[in-house]
Amino acid sequence: MAPHLALAAINRFQIWQRDLASGLRPSFKAIAQHKSLTSVRISQMMALARLSQPALDRLREILSKPIAANEAFSLRKLFQMARLPAEAQVPKIEKMAHRSRLRRSTKPPQCAEE
Numbered sequence: 400m401a402p403h404l405a406l407a408a409i410n411r412f413q414i415w416q417r418d419l420a421s422g423l424r425p426s427f428k429a430i431a432q433h434k435s436l437t438s439v440r441i442s443q444m445m446a447l448a449r450l451s452q453p454a455l456d457r458l459r460e461i462l463s464k465p466i467a468a469n470e471a472f473s474l475r476k477l478f479q480m481a482r483l484p485a486e487a488q489v490p491k492i493e494k495m496a497h498r499s500r501l502r503r504s505t506k507p508p509q510c511a512e513e
Contacts, residue, residue, distance in 0.1 A: 405472045406462040409455065412447045449481040454488035461496050471499035 402410070418424040424433060427441040434441070450458070462472060472495060480491050 403462040403472065405474055405477055406459065408444060408474055408477070409447060409450075409458065412444045415441065415445065416448060443478065446478050446481050450477070451485035451488050454480070454485070454492060457489050457492050461492065471495045 401407075415424070415430050418430060419426075424430045427438045427445070430436075431438045431441045458472070458477075476495065480488055483491060
């Protein structure tokens with residue numbers, strides 16, 4: 400089974416961070432050319448570097464489960480979360496996970512037979 404899209408994005412940005420730190424890729428532009436992406440997209444993805452280590456750990460724990468909901472943990476929502484102060488990130492993740500569980504556990508109303 401393929402990893403959750405957000406989890407795959409987190410793994411990618413961490414590889415790109417290592418590439419930059421090691422000098423393998425000297426810039427966002429070099430990464431973009433290597434990956435056939437735009438520099439803007441690379442910059443956008445690198446915003447995930449602002450996620451705290453506890454937030455990254457919790458995301459990995461949640462997103463590694465096969466029932467992780469794609470809509471609850473979209474990249475757009477993770478970019479927004481990365482802007483939060485570190486101490487607010489894990490509670491936000493928990494809130495998103497809780498909402499996702501509620502959506503999955505709620506069954507549509509059954510029609511009464513006449």
